[in-house]
Each structure stands twice: as structure tokens, then as C-alpha cells.
Amino acid sequence: MSKSSDIKMVDAPAGVQGEGFFATKLDEVVGLARANSLWPLPFATSCCGIEFMATMASHYDVARFGSERMSFSPRQADMLLVMGTIAKKMAPILRQVYEQMSEPRWVIAVGACASSGGVFDTYSVLQGIDKVIPVDVYVPGCPPRPEQILDGIMELQELVKSESVRRRSSPEYKELLASYNIS
Numbered sequence: 601m602s603k604s605s606d607i608k609m610v611d612a613p614a615g616v617q618g619e620g621f622f623a624t625k626l627d628e629v630v631g632l633a634r635a636n637s638l639w640p641l642p643f644a645t646s647c648c649g650i651e652f653m654a655t656m657a658s659h660y661d662v663a664r665f666g667s668e669r670m671s672f673s674p675r676q677a678d679m680l681l682v683m684g685t686i687a688k689k690m691a692p693i694l695r696q697v698y699e700q701m702s703e704p705r706w707v708i709a710v711g712a713c714a715s716s717g718g719v720f721d722t723y724s725v726l727q728g729i730d731k732v733i734p735v736d737v738y739v740p741g742c743p744p745r746p747e748q749i750l751d752g753i754m755e756l757q758e759l760v761k762s763e764s765v766r767r768r769s770s771p772e773y774k775e776l777l778a779s780y781n782i783s
């Protein structure tokens with residue numbers, strides 16, 4: 601059982617502080633809230649999914665990052681974790697799941713198969729999920745250990761914290777989606 605002295609609070613964003621007030625930018629507050637409440641959608645097709653199960657369990661405890669609330673409904677998730685070999689036949693399904701997620705949404709490719717096809721350099725396997733959807737963080741390994749998956753989530757938290765609230769309506773973001781034929 602943790603003592604209250606063990607509990608670490610998230611650092612406040614940069615801002616101006618005085619007696620009885622604290623002022624900061626909206627981007628910083630929204631980023632802080634989003635980064636510490638990412639709701640995962642596990643798209644697990646093979647062995648890497650087992651590592652994620654360990655990441656969720658008590659020893660590694662993904663709840664420490666505010667991400668214990670798994671969602672199997674794309675509309676109630678904002679962090680898509682793709683874990684495992686994605687056959688080309690499955691690629692349209694993965695893309696459909698991504699499209700059903702509302703903005704802002706982020707993607708982590710967990711392990712070698714999701715990132716690059718892994719050892720399955722063959723006609724039937726998608727050679728990386730970034731062929732069909734944009735990816736924010738790649739986690740290497742076959743399989744990656746739970747520590748690496750947590751490291752990937754922490755990397756994503758840093759991206760989310762520093763993302764402008766206007767990014768999703770920017771021409772650059774629209775261009776990125778257009779390059780995937782996603783409107």
C-alpha cells in the first residue's frame with residue numbers, strides 16, 4: 601500500500617504565479633489534462649498483445665498514467681495501440697477503427713510487427729501500420745517488454761502535452777490525413 605508521501609503529483613505547467621492566482625496558457629492546461637487521461641483502444645492481434653496485458657496488470661499498472669480505462673469502442677478512445685501482426689486483409693478494419701475514433705486521436709505502433717511487419721516479410725503481411733494510418737510513436741522490440749510499452753505511452757504523453765489545440769484544424773494536419781486518403 602502506498603503512503604501519501606509516495607504519491608507524486610503531476611508538475612504544473614509553465615505559468616505566472618502569485619498570491620491566490622496561477623495563470624498559464626490554454627494549450628498547456630488542455631495538454632496536461634489530455635496527456636494524463638489517455639484512453640487506450642487495444643488493437644491486439646498476437647503476441648505483443650500479451651505484453652500489453654502485463655502492462656495493464658498490477659505490477660506495471662498503466663493506471664499510474666491515467667490510462668486504465670480500456671475502450672473497445674473507438675468513439676470512446678483517443679489512444680490506439682496496435683499490437684501484433686497486421687495481415688493485409690485486416691488493414692481496412694484497422695483503418696476503419698482509426699476513422700471511427702474522434703479527434704484528437706493518437707496511435708502507438710507496439711512492437712516490430714505493427715511498426716514494420718517484423719520478421720514477416722511476406723506477401724500477406726502489412727509492412728507497418730503507417731502504410732494505412734498515421735503513427736505517432738513506434739515501440740521497438742519483438743516483443744517489447746512492458747517497460748518499453750510504458751516508455752512509448754510516456755513518449756506519447758510528451759507529444760500530447762506539447763500539442764497545440766489548433767493542430768487538428770491546421771493545413772499540415774489536413775495534409776497528413778489527405779496523404780492517407782482520410783477526410
Ligand code: SF4
Pocket residue numbers: 646647648649683684685711712713714718741742743744
Ligand atoms: S513483434 Fe514479435 S512478439 Fe510482437 S506480434 Fe510480432 S512476432 Fe509477436
